[in-house]
Amino acid sequence: MFRPATSPPCLTTLVLLTAFSVLSLNMFLPSLQNIAADFQVDYAMANLSIAGYLAVTALLQIIMGPLSDRFGRRPVMLAGLGIFSFASIGCLFASNIWVFLGFRLLQGALISGMTLARAAVRDQYSPQKAASLLGYISMAMAVAPMTGPLIGGILDQLFGWRSTFLFFVVAGFLLWWLTYVDMGETNKTPSATIRAQFQTYPELLRSRRFWGYAVCLTFSLGAFYIYITGAALVGGSVFDLSPAAIGAGVGIITCGFAFGSFLSGRFANRVPLTTMVIAGRLVAACGPLLGFCLMGLGILNPFTYFGAITLVGMGNGLTIPSANSGIMSVRPQLAGSAAGLSGALAVAGGALLTSLTGAVLTAETGALVLLLLVFASVVLSLCAALYVRFIDNRDLLPK
Structure with a gap:
């Protein structure tokens, strides 16, 4: 149960990693107004948790992709999931909007799930076979935006907006465990050094x-x-x-x-x-x-x-x-x-x-x-x- 994976991940794991990356963006959208009211700020300030998150994920994709080429998909994925999970704890217990926004930006590390899931597929298969599997993975990108806000809205209505981040904490650590036991390294030809990689x-x-x-x-x-x-x-x-x-x-x-x-x-x-x-x-x-x-x-x-x-x-x-x-x-x-x-x-x-x-x-x-x-x-x-x-x-x- 706790042995590290040595074989490539199954498709279900990659689908879950992709879907959860999308959920982390839109699941708490119905709670923005309640977050603003709880922290006594205007809606525009609370909305920075979306705009800032997008900006951070754009930057992190440029960083995490090369890191995975150098050190492997597995360690970068585990690091991203770990940062996201601990950042979710910070959001859950945040006492003011600035603490909340700071940990929310750290949650952007989860973008590794979407970026590296695609790279892991391409590592293992020919371009056309990879495109076929990416098609099935992409279906998760369609389902998650439809279900995420609904689930988040129900959680907010029943237990308050912080319950969504409690969900992120539990799901984040569960995904970390799943990645640890199921996602073996797929990058078989990592760069020897960062310098050698950047030279290519x-x-x-x-x-x-x-x-x-x-x-x-x-x-x-x-x-x-x-x-x-x-x-x-x-x-x-x-x-x-x-x-x-x-x-x-x-x-x-x-x-x-x-x-x-x-x-x-x-x-x-x-x-x-x-x-x-x-x-x-x-x-x-x-x-x-x-x-x-x-x-x-x-x-x-x-x-x-x-x-x-x-x-x-x-x-x-x-x-x-x-x-x-x-x-x-x-x-x-x-x-x-x-x-x-x-x-x-x-x-x-x-x-x-x-x-x-x-x-x-x-x-x-x-x-x-x-x-x-x-x-x-x-x-x-x-x-x-x-x-x-x-x-x-x-x-x-x-x-």
Whole structure:
């Protein structure tokens, strides 16, 4: 029961690590107002526990990826889970907002679960097989955002907001134990020294394939960030929906993502990476295009509008697992670094696109402008995917 693992982790462990990384971000969202009231601060101050957390995770992905290439996935994962678990204790017993925010930022170490789970898969399998397994793991990224706030809201209502962090403490230590007994080292070729590793970085940074896949991933996720930022405004001002109905409209894109990820799990093992990526981008483009057509015909209601967006989520589910596998396959010995850097780019890109969306959307033009922004992000991701295909085809030509 307490023997350290010596064999690669099972898929269930990697799914749990990925899902819990997502839960740590959104599970306590229903408690933000109560946290602000308890610490006698305004809502904006309490909301720093989300914005600051995202900023820290972006930075940590750049650090933890290279560390796992040098020292191995297992020790970095265990360290991240340990820091998260002890930081959760700090949040649980925090006496003021500054103590709470300080420990909340330390909780960002859990991002190792998402980043290194992907790297561990790529360590063990070919690019296409890895894309297939990443498709199933990505389904956890769709389920967790839907269930996390619900569970957090119930815990808050029954026991108060601190009960969510008690859940994080217990779950964090349980996941640490599971990782200890199930996740053996998968990085079989670690760098000899940090210096030797950084000397190989120019290979990754000069790779046009890496940047093509990374840009594709950033704008694919960017379409999602744009949508969830603007959906509440459109739902309330254009369709006069209730908060519950707006929540359903926001969440529908994750249903499409879950289905697309399932399809990736089924077919990515047999289809070239760039084919899966491009197919996903084309499916995603059909969403806003369908929305434009329906609006042009005078058909504008919540079912047609939000239903069309489901295709964007489905396209992301088809694209993202293969794009992640492609990113980590450019330089397999730097899979952790590639996963961390691309993850940080995606978070930073999402933050910028979220800010842009909030700046340009208005109640009068929200429905059309939101579709235009989503479509623009999808088109940019498609161009990046086609660029990778162009490089692949060029390299296959006889010299």
